[in-house]
Amino acid sequence: MAGTRAFWIDAAHEGTQERYGEQLRKWRHAFEATEGEPAAEGITLDPLHFALGAWEVAGRPVGDPPYVRRHPRVLDATCHRPEEAPGLMAVVELAAPTPVRLPDGWAGWQRQDGGDRTYTAPPYERPTALATLELRVPLPADLLPHPTKARASGLPNLDDAQASIEALVSELNAVVTPFLWKLEGEGDGGPLPEWLRTQIEADKATAETAGGRDWRYVPASEGNRLEFDGPRGVSAIGFHADDLLQPVEAIHIALHDPADAVARCEAELALLALHARDCDECAGGSPCATLRRLASGYRLRPGWRDEWAV
Template identity: 80%
Template sequence: MAGTGTQAFWIDAAHGGTQERYGEQLRRWRHAFAASEGEPAVAGVTLDPRHFALAAWEVATRPVADSPYVRRHPRVLDATCHRPEQAPGLMAVVELATPAPVKLPEGWAGWQRQDGGDGTYTAPPYERPTALSTLELRVPLGVERLPTPTHARASGLPNLDDAQAALETLVAELNAVVTPFLRELDGVRTESPMPEWLRTQIEADKATAETAGGRAWRYVPAGDGNRLEIDGERGVEAIGFHHDDVLQPVEAIHIALHDPADVVARCQAELALLAEHGRDCQECSSGSPCTTVRRLATGYHLRPGWRDEWAG
């Protein structure tokens, strides 16, 4: 797992030797994995998924000389996991640096980004008037997804693979909850796939119409030949004879009204409307298609890939 995009936490696998250093920390802090009274254990190491995961997280996030094995977004000031009293699962408490809820008076400072490194949010020097706002997230974590530790390979020493699996589970659980808050704070929007799907449908219709010649078709009624003229040299004959394999007049009229020229013109108008809303519409620019785009998309709701929630 790499620290790409907006994530709250990630395991530092980008630098060589980080997992080996984490293994060294496990040996150094093996006492954190010692089984408590009443817990299942082998060779002195707990087999309780909650206890094991908490210890693995503590060792991975401990502020040691080397960089922690689990790294975090610059806005994450602190992240701890513990067992709440009278609750079966785990509780994570994550503290985020947030903008001040009010405009700060002149001369006051807020959070600042630390130069270099990962740009962690830090407080200004103590001699400056400072107003710091934080958001505390209390995240209940279920135990059903936590892996069960295996037998220790050495007496009293937790297995590195088990600790890695516990960390991956906790990181995934926390990212699912915390990352949306970070996206809002950093102004990152998760765009709906609907506008792109709609654009694909429109462009496909336009390409088909252009391949068909892009010309206007005309229905010629019975008195003048009862045919559908495609161009000056081609046409469909024997319309309206009520056989199973020929067109009836109303079908020919419908086709003529939706000929390649008409489809190209309609698609051009819809693409222009879609581009205008993607560029100039405040609601669309936030990543959520507006009512106009949603209504436009419902005209294609019979196409493959349509989702009912897009109707809005």
């Protein structure tokens, strides 16, 4: 669990802090003191105002990688100063599993290719249902450091902005990260249910795309071919004349036709839903032995973890 964080300042890549300093200069207006605020050289000394500016700038593009990085499930994270309460209010939006089983043909969150594997919506042409979890986190004023006098007129100090960002990251991680542990299933072998559901739904979608029909093997005495439940058919088994499938291979394909795959996937998805609802162990966030054995049938797939084995 200790490896998962909602937010972190990127210190692994050279030049990120310098790029953040450049953004501070570019967006200096975010730190301009308003009437009645303590100020020095035109820059606010109010901890709340200063922290808001530091966080806003950290969220702006500062090159690749960004200065403040976030977990792939974190879709958005903003801070504002509510009129009806003291301190700051952070609003963090997380990508979450749908609370209900999606109908056939509907898609949920997808993971982008690349290092951060950010959650993203499928293409617009697909029916899509997206669930999010919005966390509203009050941040008391006394957790924020006080900025010091600006060393250059009209420019916020980089080390003061750094201190504000570190305080916000620390406070938000304390609140948001436990939700990520729960969503990811960490602390109990990793996000096995989510991974398993992804494998099953992918197989089901492939079978449905293939027509979802019954296939039948016609033995050699009758033509040695596969017949489909519909207008399609193949007159020979294989891809070309010198690479034909053996009859036993064709029989295996027919036994695992799209209709069979859809039925099996629907049964496995129902088992997943049943365990999430009625299994005390799974409902508590730790996949039970039955679910682990079910998942082991997909252990040759990318993403399988050895610690999920029973």
